[in-house]
């Protein structure tokens with residue numbers, strides 16, 4: 001909730017006082033006392049020399065003197081570059097010397113692409129801040145995210161995840177393994193393949209509604225009264241409507257009614273409007289003074305708005321908990337658990353608040369990216385259409401059981417997740433006390449480490465023709481036939497749902513939604529790219545979430561040829 005309040009404050013502040021966020025950051029950061037810059041990291045890496053310099057600088061700051069700031073910056077940068085325990089890890093000097101380049105990339109939304117360029121230049125282990133390292137190597141998945149025998153786990157970095165004092169934990173913000181495992185245990189029965197089978201009718205309800213609404217768009221287009229020319233439709237929007245409606249129903253027993261009203265529910269609209277600002281708030285967390293100033297600047301009206309945002313979810317939870325009717329949704333398992341010494345209401349509210357985004361935005365992004373690649377690769381689209389249309393004689397035959405084993409559909413979705421990972425950068429974990437080795441590099445305890453999924457998935461060292469959309473690489477024969485150009489692809493590099501005790505709980509649901517939606521749409525419609533409106537996925541920025549841009553495609557009722 002804190003993130004929302006401060007994110008909205010940022011929007012206000014940046015919108016009113018400073019027209020652009022980058023302008024605000026440019027004005028704020030240079031005025032900060034130098035000692036703030038790395039005090040947090042100096043503590044976490046337990047570097048006595050750093051602390052000494054920071055404290056000394058603080059004392060000097062009390063006496064004033066701009067020159068002392070400058071001297072401190074220079075000394076600090078020299079230390080970071082040549083004497084810091086990470087000084088041997090490759091990275092650009094500016095990023096290794098100071099946190100500022102990282103922060104600017106974060107608020108500009110270019111961080112994922114900047115990391116990609118830097119990895120290509122410096123290699124798969126990259127120093128991205130004085131005390132932080134990121135990896136683009138498949139073995140980093142196991143080293144960071146998997147539990148290792150006799151090793152303490154790498155916990156989530158509190159800079160990104162810590163809840164505010166007094167706020168309840170959620171599944172995502174619980175950093176310690178014990179509360180995390182406790183919350184996860186209550187939720188997990190709602191995400192099993194068995195639970196999914198019971199939830200299937202709910203999925204069909206919304207996927208069918210999506211098909212109906214897209215059909216109306218195609219038929220109502222001014223160009224084509226009979227649907228022959230089709231209509232230009234922003235499918236990104238429709239995918240988001242569908243996944244949020246599905247989660248609304250599965251989570252709270254009530255849809256967000258986006259498909260019905262053809263527009264985002266105000267709760268979702270506010271969420272999307274805050275995303276850029278949320279990156280800014282995350283950046284401010286590296287500078288406690290800035291975070292403090294931001295919180296102090298929040299006008300009461302915004303605090304009220306953020307409270308109302310949270311309260312809407314709390315009300316939905318309460319309405320669902322009050323239901324007497326039994327239904328096979330995600331909440332039903334939480335209710336069952338509550339009957340035997342369950343989850344406190346605050347934790348349920350906080351968890352369902354973040355789940356609404358985690359369970360909807362991700363799947364919609366994957367679908368949007370995949371369809372975008374399909375329309376821009378009509379040969380691949382044709383193969384997929386043929387597989388679906390030959391397999392099913394009617395739309396009603398498309399069920400979870402029947403779509404599960406369509407080889408080309410699965411290959412297309414894997415390739416979409418590879419090129420358009422909804423979580424392109426898995427946020428940092430912290431090396432446990434005493435230090436640990438990641439990808440053969442020893443790192444001191446307290447070092448934040450992360451994985452660059454976007455960079456790794458597009459690395460020619462791991463995938464043949466890595467930046468091309470080639471679903472064939474995921475077909476069984478590609479890994480069996482030594483003559484296949486994809487034989488040596490390192491498929492285990494792709495882990496869109498992460499691994500280990502904090503991997504994605506909703507992956508079965510996500511696969512089910514993606515398969516059903518793609519199969520039903522391609523069964524019913526012909527899709528085509530619109531010249532002049534093609535979107536390049538590589539151009540999208542990332543502000544914690546992947547930037548939302550319309551993906552306009554031409555949609556025709558199946559079998560209606562253009563100009564017919």
Ligand code: HEM
Nearest residue numbers: 358359362363366422423496497498502503504505506510
């Ligand atoms: C294509 C769609 C999806 C992708 C690519 C995806 C990816 C991920 C990833 C990478 C994580 C780990 C994040 C981290 O550790 O920092 C994660 C966590 C999680 N995801 Fe997903 N996700 C998707 C859809 C869903 C859906 C549909 C749901 C549920 C409705 C869901 C629920 C969760 C939950 C609850 C966690 C946190 C698990 C924990 O901390 O124990 N996700 N997801």
